[in-house]
Amino acid sequence: MRYVIAVAETNSFTRAAERCLVVQSALSHQIARLERELGARLFDRTSRRVRLTPAGEAFLPAARQCLDAAERAAADVAAAVGEIRGRLTVGVIPTVAAVDIPAALHDFHRRYPRVRIGLRVGASEELVEHVKQGAIEVAFLGLPATARPQGVRAYELARDRHVAVVAPAHPLAKEPDVDLRRLSSEVFVDFPAGTAGRMQSDQAFSAAGLVRDVAFEVTAADLMARLIQQGLGVAMLPSTYTPQLTGVATIPVTDAPARVEHLVWSRFGLTPAATAFLTVLGIPSELLTGRNRQDP
CATH class of the missing domain: 1.10.10.10 (Winged helix-like DNA-binding domain superfamily/Winged helix DNA-binding domain)
Known part of the structure; x- marks a missing residue:
């Protein structure tokens, strides 16, 4: 097999x-x-x-x-005799900011060296499906404030708001703030249509009765930043993530959409490695044992 x-x-x-x-x-x-x-x-x-x-x-x-x-x-x-081993595959969105993923994996590997660690980067909706199917054990998601992960156990990590990301020479770079109406006249760089990362901005512009031009659809935030640096477009990204980008300027958006980062895992039991990883991250023990359940 x-x-x-x-x-x-x-x-x-x-x-x-x-x-x-x-x-x-x-x-x-x-x-x-x-x-x-x-x-x-x-x-x-x-x-x-x-x-x-x-x-x-x-x-x-x-x-x-x-x-x-x-x-x-x-x-x-192995866990029954006090040894944690097996596999741990972690899913992350490209703009995860609530947890330092490399540092968390390093800490986990130091404590449990016999666990084989893997990492998958993808969109939130893809990662949720992978968790449901058992292809990955845990995943870090970013969703609009109006949405919650479905069919999985979830723990809210952080809330954030989007900021505008522009080239340093862009006229908006000198402004103290900007609103969605002003941004709607710009050409946008964004995540692919239908993804959770894109949905937050789409919903905000739609709720304001505005239409925008998304000319560049990319899956990697670093490529997004490079397109912005060349003056090809602007973007809206979580404020806690943008400090990782270089060569761009950020501006507060007065009516910006909110984002919630979630950590999710299967509703049908955790592997010993996944349980150990969630414990390292400080997830409350009652959520891991099934008490105080708040599954969507």
């Missing part, structure tokens, strides 16, 4: 074998043996590509669940 997952994720028997630290012939032999046992081919193979068959598509989710269950069982046994 590990070999099948590796081939599915790399679309290559060669790269899958490298990932699994086995020779390609051994990996191919084991997958062929599994296909004979199942009575169906899992992959279509050509000289140029490898792709899952419908049978392979059906097999993959269950295979992942089986491997996750095996890893969870081993981690639970």
Whole structure:
């Protein structure tokens, strides 16, 4: 099952074998043996590509669940004898500011060196789905003040307001503040439409009866800043995040939208590693044990 997952994720028997630290012939032999046992081919193979068959598509989710269950069982046994190990995959939005993620992961790794740590960066709505599916254990989100994470356990970390981000030479850079009406005449750099990071600004302009021009849609805040530096547009970003940016100016927005940062995890139980990580972050123990539950 590990070999099948590796081939599915790399679309290559060669790269899958490298990932699994086995020779390609051994990996191919084991997958062929599994296909004979199942009575169906899992992959279509050509000289140029490898792709899952419908049978392979059906097999993959269950295979992942089986491997996750095996890893969870081993981690639970280790925790029962006082050892935290296993996997911890953390999801973060690009503009997380409430927690210093590298420092938190360093602290956790120092305390629990046998836990394999992973990190995924994505949009809030994607990360929530990954938590629900068990692909990641915990995630840091940023949502409009009017929204709450759905289908997961959540803990509010911080509240913030957006500021305008412009090039240092932009006429607004010298202003003490600005409002949405003035900003609506500018060309914007923003996150992709439909994402939580974009939704906060879209809702604010819509509520004010204003329309703006979002010409640049990007997923990385550092690229956003580089576009702004070149005078190609302006943006609105959380005030606690913007100090990480260089070469730009920020202006308070009098009617700016608010953002809430949340930490979320599964409603259906925590791995020992995830429990340990949340404890390191100072999450109240009653939330981890299920008491005082406030699930959406």
